[in-house]
Amino acid sequence: MNFLFSFTISRRILKQQPPAKKDRKDTVNTMEEKTEMTEKTEMNNTNEASARPRRKTMMFDLDGTMYRGTQPIEAGIRAIEFCRAHEIPYLFLTNNSMRTPQENADHMNRMGYTDIRAEDFVNSAMAAARYVKHLNQGNRAWMIGQDGMKQALLDEGFEITDDHPDFVFIGLDKTADYAKYSKALALLLDGAKLVGTNMDRILAKPGGFEVGNGSVVAMFEYATGQKSPQIAKPYAPILETALAYAGISKEDAVLIGDNLETDIALGYNNGVRTLFVESGVHHREDIERLEVIPDETVASLDEADFLRLSAIDQTIV
Secondary structure: OOOOOOOOOOOOOOOOOOOOOOOHHHHHHHHHHHHHHHHHHHHHHHHHHHHOOOEOEEEEOOEOOOEEOOEEOHHHHHHHHHHHHOOOOEEEEEOOOOOOHHHHHHHHHHOOOOOOOHHHEEEHHHHHHHHHHOOOOOOEEEEEOOHHHHHHHHHOOOEEOOOOOOEEEEOOOOOOOHHHHHHHHHHHHOOOEEEEOOOOOEEEEOOEEEEOHHHHHHHHHHHHOOOOOOOOOOOHHHHHHHHHHHOOOHHHEEEEEOOHHHHHHHHHHHOOEEEEEOOOOOOOHHHHHHOOOOOEEEOOHHHOOHHHHHEOOHHHO
16 A cells, blocks of 8 residues: 655745854865765665665465466466566465476476576475474485475485385375375384475366365375374475575565465464465455455455565665
8 A cells, every 4th residue: 555645844934144154174074074974874774785685575376376287377477577677586485395496497487487497496395304304303204296305305315215214205296196195104104204295275276176285194194193293384384494595584575375274374373474366276255264364465466566565665665
């Protein structure tokens, strides 16, 4: 929302005596003092600028916000182009663990986005591997998942094995079958700990929805009696991973997504500003039902004011 301030200034015109003349020495001293003050001010401004980024980082969801399956959301393309043109930092924060960051970049570039890079992504597999690694409870892991899950585990130093693993990671795998699920169950019943990358119940796709990874994790929780740690959106570990990756504090981030239960709840639960877009799973009539309140709601990313959203100091809007 833009605010317009009107100021009425009344001035009285007073007759003034001419100022007393200063000698040259006084003038030189005054100029030196002003120069010194200016240099100190500029140094202070530089220190403040180096301590905090110029603009907040936009953290965009993927499925339902940037695209639906292989179908781009055109407003998402325009949003990224706008951010890039105005030097607004951004990254993609996704609960989808299937693709590696490079595969995600290739996927988006093929569908019409431009210059998307692997380093622009943080996913739930990265957050899960980081979270478990910090527990220091073993580094042997088996997994249900695809290349994104495998790369995240290897990057954190896990050995991927089905020989008495310490953990079984469950990530989204659209090729998994009954035999693979049964093998994971056997390893879990034999003592491995269950780690689900994310708890999304459903995923948006062109023309409808499909089963999300959270539904698969819930199946293993029911079968084993174990509870997976809560890692991905809407829980704090994935936010901590993204903030560390970007090198910023939560005050300098804005979470943007279509899912009230994950994207928006992450910000709502952790004190991060949120922008809810009605392009995917939920719509504004779901806000009251779910009791998750976004800071702002738009029907399309074309309606978002990214200059204002990203402004840390209002003078740069």
